[in-house]
Amino acid sequence: MSTGGDPTTFLLVKNHESGKTNLRESEDDENSDGGERFRSHEPIGFVIEKIGFGAGQSLVMLASILGWLGDGMQPLLLSFILPSIKREWPDLSSGLDGIIGSSLFLGMLAGSFLFGTVADKIGRRNTLAITSILSVGFTIGGSFSPSPAVLLIFEILVGFGVGGSLPVCYTLFVEFIPVKRRGFYLALLAIAWSLGELIAAGIAWGVMAEYGWRRLLLISSVPTGSILLVLPFIPESPRFLLLKGRERKAFAVLKKVARRNNRPLPISIMGLLPHYKKEPVSPKNAGFFKPLVLLFSKGMRRQTIVLWLLWFFASGGLIGVIIFLPQYFHAKGIGNGTVYEDIFLTTTGNVPGIVLAAFLIETKLGRKKTIALFAFLCAAFIFVLGPVNSSTYLIVASIGGKFFLYGLWAAIDAYTPEVYPTEERSTGSAAANCMARVAGLISPPIYTAVLESGLSIWVPLGTWVGLFIATGILALLLPRETLGQDIDTELEG
Known part of the structure; x- marks a missing residue:
């Protein structure tokens, strides 16, 4: 090894x-x-293999689930409240309306960029606490906004917290999991995002008509803030602690995990743990953006560029299918009622797709081929949405499309934190997330213009199909397959 x-x-x-x-x-x-x-x-990966996966990692897994559940609610919540905001503030200009619609993604872009590097400096747990407090606090604050401008600021700040939280949840979790079934558990974590969407749609379905958007934001802060009840009880990543030279603390964390898993620690490390790194990390040689620079080192450059492009294309397709396609069909009078109801129903395809992806990435297909397979099948299902002419057809086709779409993203989310070593893992994951936020800022005005132009539905559908085909090709071009590898195995050349 x-x-x-x-x-x-x-x-x-x-x-x-x-x-x-x-x-x-x-x-x-x-x-x-x-x-x-x-x-x-024996590196730390050997130790984690020996202590296995079980009750010792349960709180870390719960914190990651709750973090992703809360973050998964936010994009849908914003899309739900926009029509009500226009009614409450009829003088709202179309320009400001569009900016508010993109505000969450703008904040997520900044949050991913900053907090990914912060987590590689001050730790995963501390960073997750900061981002979670920001998300919850500013969601509550947004419910009391006296004007559109104030709401805009709050949504940017909510996005700032959400953008920082997303990559850190996966980074923290992956650093506690042994190689065996690691991808399975990481992919299953994506269920929390779908559950967040389901909760957001369910709350909106029951609250919006009678109580309005302010109550929706206020109530949604409860599931969003549930992670804050767990964070005080989870340990810091032992891999991060070793990187920072805190061997005794890392050993204490591993010892506690091993005890709860009823597994002994290997006798060879019953003391200070061995530490592996190419050079010492000290204030003299560790600039704040050093992890970001390392993403483009000789061994990581191609991996980073291909992964960024993959995230960008897959995100552009996701935004079109999840946000703009339902709006198009409702404008044509095709739907079962409210947007909340249709989203709630079509979300039922998410979890089975995630579970299938979680199983496949641990087979001989591995991560790369599973991502490619789901991307190509997602493109195929989106293509069949073209001739939709009834609500039933729409629901069935949308469930199939979301089945592969969310399976695709479960595999991408599982793969991304695996390809970077501990020193730059959070930064690498966050930088990839930044590409998704860039797509989130660029895509909406383009898609809106296309849908409002009266062009054939085949124009946007063809665009989204092309994006997912490109995603599949890029997956096959990724230099590293992480199936069965320790997450601190480095690329050569």
Whole structure:
């Protein structure tokens, strides 16, 4: 197994007075003071494999689920409240209306860019606490907005928190999971996003007509804020702690996880843990944006560029299918009632697609081919939406399309944090998320212009089909397949 550096040498030193054996680092084998030499070849990934996955990681998994559930609610909530905002403030200009519609994505772009690097500096748990407080606090604040301009500011700030939270949830979770079934658990985490959408649609369905958009935002802050009840009880990532030279703290975390999993720690690391890295991380050589620069190092450059393009194209297709396609069909009078009801019904296809993707990425298909397969099948199902002429056809075709769309994103979300080493994992995941936010800012005005132009439905449908085909091709061009690999295995060349 490649470790990306030379293993640290330790001395097992026998204390003849106490009878205890102490583990200490040896800087040079020739400086031995008579103790038994022991060269440890096991990186932290080996330790995590030995302690397995179980109750010890349950709170980390719960925190990640709650984080994604709350974040998954926000884009739909904004799309639900926009029509009501126009009615409450009839003087709202079309320009400001459009800016409010893009405000969440603008905040998410800034949040992903900043907090991805922050998490690689101050830790995953601390960063997740900051982003969660921002999301919940500004969602509540937005419900009391006295004007569209104030609401715009609040939505940008909500997006700032959400954008920072998304990649950090996956980064924290992946650093606790052993290789076996890692992709399965990561992909299943995407169910939380769909559950958030389902909750948002359900609350809007029951609240909007009678109580309005302000009450919707206020009530939605409860599930969004549930993560804050769990965060005080979860540990920091042991991989991050080792990276920062906090070996004893990392060992304490691993020991606690192992105890809760009823698994022993490997005898070879019953003391300070060996640490693998190419160079020491210190204030002198660790600039704030160093992790971002490392994304374009010789071994990671191609991986980063292809992954960014994949996220951009897949996000452009997602936004079109989830937000603009329902609006088009409702404008044509095709639907079962309210937008909330149709979204609630078509979301039933999300979870089965995610579960199938979670199984497939752990088979011989691996991550890359699963992403490509779901992208191509998603393109096929979107294509069959062209001749929609009834509500039943729309619901059935939309469920099929979302089945593959959400399976696609479950595989992408599972793969992304796996390809970067611990030093730049949060930054790498966040940077990829930034590409999704760029697509979120660029796509809406283009799609709106196309749909309002009166052109054939085949124009936007053809665009979205093309985006997903491009996504599938890019998946096959990704340099690294992470199936069965430790997440700190580095690319060569």
